[in-house]
Amino acid sequence: MAQNTKLTDSNHCQLSIVNCQLRAPIIEVKNLVKKFGRFVADDHLTFDVYPGEIFGFLGANGAGKTTAIRMICGLLEPTSGELKVAGFDGYHEREKIKRNIGYMSQKFSLYEDLTVYENIRLYAGIYGISRKVRLEKTDELLKKLNLEDSRDKLVGGLPLGWKQKLAFSLAVFHSPKVVFLDEPSGGVDPLTRRTFWDLIYEVAHQGITIFVTTHYMDEAEYCDRVAIMSEGKIVALDTPAALKSEFQADSMDGVFLKIARNKE
């Protein structure tokens, strides 16, 4: 029951997005530009993401999503514009940004030839978590994911769905302010995909901001707000419900297709 009360409490800040937006944004992007030579990958992006929000970032292949995420994660210096993540500047405080975010991608997240426990130790070590906290949180984590018996097994031998949950749990192990999920649920069965999203919701309700890219349009519906990129620009940004009514579509798939068609 205690847990239920907690959920309801954190729900209050989620209950209306207007409420959320009264708080200072956790990601501030203003006229952000990235050029590679003469090629403009990101062309004056402007948007804010608020604490505890699940923010979906969509776009066709090559639309400029990856470049934008790399800048926001502090991996790439912007060409021009303003960028602040968790209060840190996107030009001069990139190391601090990295320390305050988590990152998980479908392609690479865990070391397959290390055991479950070794992966946890590695992550904890990289983020400077003390031994005491690590030991406490490790037991908690293994129990929650039902991985207690697999503690000393190589990650490479685990089913994909387990790996995904472990990778996500490690991306938030150091309690970052924002976690970036780059196509986190590709290739898993529909049941696993949903239990994975249950995990995402749980973390969002603890106040961690979720920034997620996906090719599954039904997952776009799970986000509080969605930004859609096309040819280096943000062409739509709103709640899924508002986007559907704006583009007169009955699903996000419909919204996406209409935006793409308009471009042609």
Add this chain to the structure above:
Amino acid sequence: MIEPLMIKIANIEKSYGDLKALKGISLEVEKGELFGLIGPDGAGKTTLMRILVTLLLPDKGFASLDGLDVVADFRKIRLMVGYMPGRFSLYQDLTVEENLQFFATVFGGTVKKNYHLIKDIYSQIEPFKNRPAGKLSGGMKQKLALSCALIHAPKVLILDEPTTGVDAVSRKEFWEMLNNLRKMGITIMVSTPYMDEANLCDRVALFQNGNVLSVDTPKNITNSFSRKLLSVKIESTAQRFETVNLLKQLKGVDSVFSFGDTIHVTCGQKDMDENSIRKYLMAKGQQNVSVDEISASIEDVFMELMQKVDN
């Protein structure tokens, strides 16, 4: 006796060490069918396809394409099958045009001879014919790979997850291309992890853990759903986490899953109705709840079948 079968698969088994990738698969695909293998990573789709295109030997069982045995007649099969593997496998440092010419020549033909088959697809990338294949965008690579798989006029096309990792627009275009190829009489077997793409096939096999859960037309599969399915719609996404948890606590409910902007609840035919769920959620303080009985999608059925296997 006329046998309209193009692909016949009987009790195929394949293991990698201790891992049983295929646990006795049997399937039949008719000539001219667009047949889908639907299932997540690790279900066995790629292993089955690699056996059919003679790149892998089965441990047990039998498979044939157009009456040719995949083991004994492998040379003949390689001439009549077009295969697009899951990973982009053209020559990245050859140009678009050079790749196409290479594949035509390897099969002893010319681009000109079968150009009619690829015209609609290839014409979209022809403006970039002098570009190295490695420098193409994802959607264009796909079109080139399909052109190369078609240029020797195969009777059967085997496509391993051609739409994985591809955006919604390119996916739609790709399925339109497959539909046109089917109209030309080519038999197509295509695998995908996207459940919604099942509806675009004539028939599908649902794959999970090396087993086939079901084989039928998409319509028959969705009609086979045995439970009552209710769709719960809430006003804002912010409520969803709480609503899902409340529904999971409700007696008589079998499963609760997020589905786009709705939540799908399954229960026995007589256990629950729209009103009782709505009243329950309102009583718990949820606002603007609407509940409707709906018919199942392929994804609903897939999850129901998975749960049956697990039990």
